[in-house]
Amino acid sequence: MSADEVLGRSTYDFETVPQRRGTDSVKWDVAAGELPMWIADMDFATAPEVIDAMKRKVETGIFGYEWPQEDYFSAVSEWYSKIHGVHIPTEWMIFSTGVVPAISSIVRRASNVGDDVVVLTPVYNIFYNSILNNGRHVREVPLAYDSSLRRYSIDFTTLESALSGATTTLMILCNPQNPTGKVWTRGELSHIASLCSRYGVTLLSDEIHGDLVLGDETGEGPDYTPISTLEPALAAGTISVVSPSKTFNLAALHAATVIVPEEHLRALVNRGLNTDEVAEPNLLALPGSIAAYTHGEPWLAALKGQLRRNVAVVRDFLESQLPQVHLVEGESTYLLWLDCADVDLMSRADIAHDSSKLASLIRTSTGLILSDGAQYRGNGKDFLRMNIACPESLVREGLARLKKAFVQ
Ligand SMILES: Cc1ncc(COP(=O)(O)O)c(C=O)c1O
CATH class of the missing domain: 3.90.1150.10 (Aspartate Aminotransferase, domain 1)
Structure with a gap:
């Protein structure tokens, strides 16, 4: 650079x-x-490359129904290998019309009415809407805050107690965390995932801010860890959602990718996204996302x-x-x-x-x-x-x- x-x-x-x-x-x-x-x-x-791709699309003048093809999923996968140095197979991916629509749909499929959903707080407030609007309970696990160092950390004892609850079926993680900006380490994520696995809790990781790890003044420093790249036994119980929307200022594009390594869980999530009608792109979602990931x-x-x-x-x-x-x-x-x-x-x-x-x-x-x-x-x-x-x-x-x- x-x-x-x-x-x-x-x-x-x-x-x-x-x-x-x-x-x-x-x-x-x-x-x-x-x-x-x-x-x-x-x-x-x-x-500018994203704007050009959108203009080209608009100039075709034909905006019939669309369905993401291999070029979309390859663009996502190649971005992850280029930017984050990890391999995420395209077969694990499902298109969705946004991160929050996907989260709400997954809440409905991966938990039941009346269940507890664990979150580490403070966290992105819309998680509460996705949980409460679907008749689930929020099980808050407050992050520990050191007010002299001004640093947050996970209290794993409290987290384990919440995950081991008989009615806890889902945890929603923000990785990296909005609003604290915390980038969870691979060790922390493996610890969370192994607790989820022990207690049969599905781990849903919102990775919308993953491309915005700033590093030190020269940009150096540890990257974020996509949860799908944990060791396979742990990744099997996870679902993650990524999107170019924060990275490239494309919130109104309404495009996201859901990543589910394990095939049965993937089928469940896929059915949910389709039943909820949040799996089909608008006219700019595919060209905009592909251009961002390929040229951005x-x-x-x-x-x-x-x-x-x-x-x-x-x-x-x-x-x-x-x-x-x-x-x-x-x-x-x-x-x-x-x-x-x-x-x-x-x-x-x-x-x-x-x-x-x-x-x-x-x-x-x-x-x-x-x-x-x-x-x-x-x-x-x-x-x-x-x-x-x-x-x-x-x-x-x-x-x-x-x-x-x-x-x-
Ligand atoms: C953590 C997090 N998830 C999701 C979203 C919104 O995602 P979308 O617009 O794709 O629904 C935001 C927006 O601020 C966010 O901070």
Whole structure:
């Protein structure tokens, strides 16, 4: 990789602030003057090769029913070997219209109404919807948090106790973890999978953030481990879901791949996805995904350079100008997890360490929109989540507003 690629200095434009108001954007459907740094999409145009592939598709003018062919699954498999150095056979893969639709469908197939579904918290809040809306119970296993090192770890004793419950049939893991940015090691994943195997619990791994491991300032460091690449006896009880949607800012493409190594479990999942009608692509899903996976590597390298720079901007700003707020150093995602337990405002009677109230106050006083940590459960009520996948000028603007809200 060249020095420019490491730094993200490239032909790609990560500086111009896009005009997204009035474009049906969920993120930017906010009042004039407000600055949204919440929902997980990026204020960057996707890779030019993806746009070209979509244009070519639209120009055909024929948009009949489609079904993914070998070129789609090969593109996914080759991406995993090129980017992550692992082999994932195409026979293990099933197309789905998104990660959350696949998760909800798998909840319905791999567990029963009334069962317990284990999650390590704080975690992506939509997991709770997939569990609760289908009549299952959330069995929370809080991650242990070391507030001096600002590091999360798994309490395996509590996890084992939850997995061994008579009504526990499924665990949903976020690998890497949103919102903490934690990248689970192969050792941790093997430990989780072996406990799941011992207690007959299916392990569902959401790997949507897997391509966004940022590494150190030069991009070096351990990669994430796809759970399907654990030793075969452990991988057999797992299902994982991957997608180019976070990696390439393609959330509205509605495309994901479900990976199931063991054939009986795969047949069960396949039937569920088809019964739930979440297995057929829209007109852009296949060409968009194939182009991203086949040609998107240089763009992703440049993006990661920009994200590393943005993280450094936040780190420096907090240390020098807002030391009440502590950055939890995650290793992945563009979602920064801010420990606000020491913020003066948190001890005000009307806030009382409730980050949803804190986030509302920040929004009303400065227009900055952050995600409140409480919705992710666990110890999230002391945290805010900040999306820094935007031009550096917006990151700086967001930080200035945060300081304005906190330092009065
Ligand atoms: C962990 C995680 N899973 C899934 C999603 C959404 O996936 P999809 O849009 O494919 O349903 C998100 C979006 O933020 C996420 O963070």
